[in-house]
Amino acid sequence: MQALAIHKPETVAQAIALHRAGESRYLAGGTDLVPNLRRNIQKAQSLIDITGLAELREIRAESQSLRIGAGVTLEALCGSDAVRAHAPLLAEAAALVAGPTHRVSATVGGNLMQDTRCYFYNQGDWWRTANEFCMKCEGDTCRVAPKSDRCYACYSGDLAPALLALGAEVDIAGPTGNRREPLAALFADDGMRHLKLAPGDLLVSVDVPAQAGWTAGYEKVRIRGAVDFPLAGIAVALKRDGDRIAALRVACTGVNSYPGLVPGLDALAGQKPDDAVFAALDKAVRKEIQPMASTLVAAGYRRRVAAGLTRRLVQRLYEAAA
Ligand SMILES: Cc1cc2nc3c(=O)[nH]c(=O)nc-3n(C[C@H](O)[C@H](O)[C@H](O)COP(=O)(O)OP(=O)(O)OC[C@H]3O[C@@H](n4cnc5c(N)ncnc54)[C@H](O)[C@@H]3O)c2cc1C
Ligand code: SF4
Numbered sequence: 001m002q003a004l005a006i007h008k009p010e011t012v013a014q015a016i017a018l019h020r021a022g023e024s025r026y027l028a029g030g031t032d033l034v035p036n037l038r039r040n041i042q043k044a045q046s047l048i049d050i051t052g053l054a055e056l057r058e059i060r061a062e063s064q065s066l067r068i069g070a071g072v073t074l075e076a077l078c079g080s081d082a083v084r085a086h087a088p089l090l091a092e093a094a095a096l097v098a099g100p101t102h103r104v105s106a107t108v109g110g111n112l113m114q115d116t117r118c119y120f121y122n123q124g125d126w127w128r129t130a131n132e133f134c135m136k137c138e139g140d141t142c143r144v145a146p147k148s149d150r151c152y153a154c155y156s157g158d159l160a161p162a163l164l165a166l167g168a169e170v171d172i173a174g175p176t177g178n179r180r181e182p183l184a185a186l187f188a189d190d191g192m193r194h195l196k197l198a199p200g201d202l203l204v205s206v207d208v209p210a211q212a213g214w215t216a217g218y219e220k221v222r223i224r225g226a227v228d229f230p231l232a233g234i235a236v237a238l239k240r241d242g243d244r245i246a247a248l249r250v251a252c253t254g255v256n257s258y259p260g261l262v263p264g265l266d267a268l269a270g271q272k273p274d275d276a277v278f279a280a281l282d283k284a285v286r287k288e289i290q291p292m293a294s295t296l297v298a299a300g301y302r303r304r305v306a307a308g309l310t311r312r313l314v315q316r317l318y319e320a321a322a
Pocket of ligand 1: 115159
């Protein structure tokens, strides 16, 4: 592993001032970054340890929303009364991230900002050398789609779909100032550049609006039930009015280079969840997702599973909302 300088700022402003484009990386729990540095697939000359920033560790109920600091650990998120009361979906999704020992240090910000993943990329140096690398790191060809000029590495974070389904916004501080934007605006459909962040941008917090009338849930499929990234993960938020679906949001992870909301579901609002609605839902999910052969599991399987998870969740939440 390369030699690294480690800085320990005490404020957000200090952290941003310490950042050098192309050289520095922010270090939160390190459960994604450190393995990547050890494998030499992400590089850095200095790490800016943001775990000491008090501003990032707070969970605060505000009048119309819940503010969650980017440095809140997943263990703290799962155990927070405010989260369980205001947005239990987040605790549900966080409890499915990795294993319990990871969640002690893993943070909300690190989870959202984690690198994309691919079987041909998340390998040791010797493995990648023997296979002549790939376009995302040190090579020039994509091993998944050799004729492609883009990377299809998969975004596999579990919190992003839950936060998208809840309509969350993010607060970002950076060298050019602070901004708030919808979480969805943070992501791009590109396995090599999936985050729309300028150098030095730091995620400070996520803001979850009030969820009156919504019921929500998250399910994922993974190889090892005790500890693993999603092969496909689906978050659903649903409002029921009598025997009809009043509003529906579906967000997915593990199936594209970005976590995304399935578009076109407004057309299902006001309808009873009958076979025609489920057929339309199935079609919308399959249209949105584009799993590629970037994991040990067949892409077609992940696509079918994503549609199946969606149907199961919508049925469960519709019944729960009765
Ligand atoms: C065995 C194993 C299993 C895993 N399983 C899962 C899983 O099931 N689901 C899942 O989602 N993840 C999984 N992970 C990945 C990882 O553990 C989690 O995503 C974790 O939440 C990452 O958070 P962290 O604080 O450790 O991030 P770090 O590793 O510290 O950081 C990750 C990235 O985010 C950047 N970053 C961190 N905080 C900020 C911030 N505030 N602003 C800007 N950039 C920031 C860092 O610079 C880095 O690039 C797994 C990892 C391992 C090793
Ligand atoms: S999708 Fe292609 S370029 Fe991207 S990490 Fe995998 S093999 Fe490399």
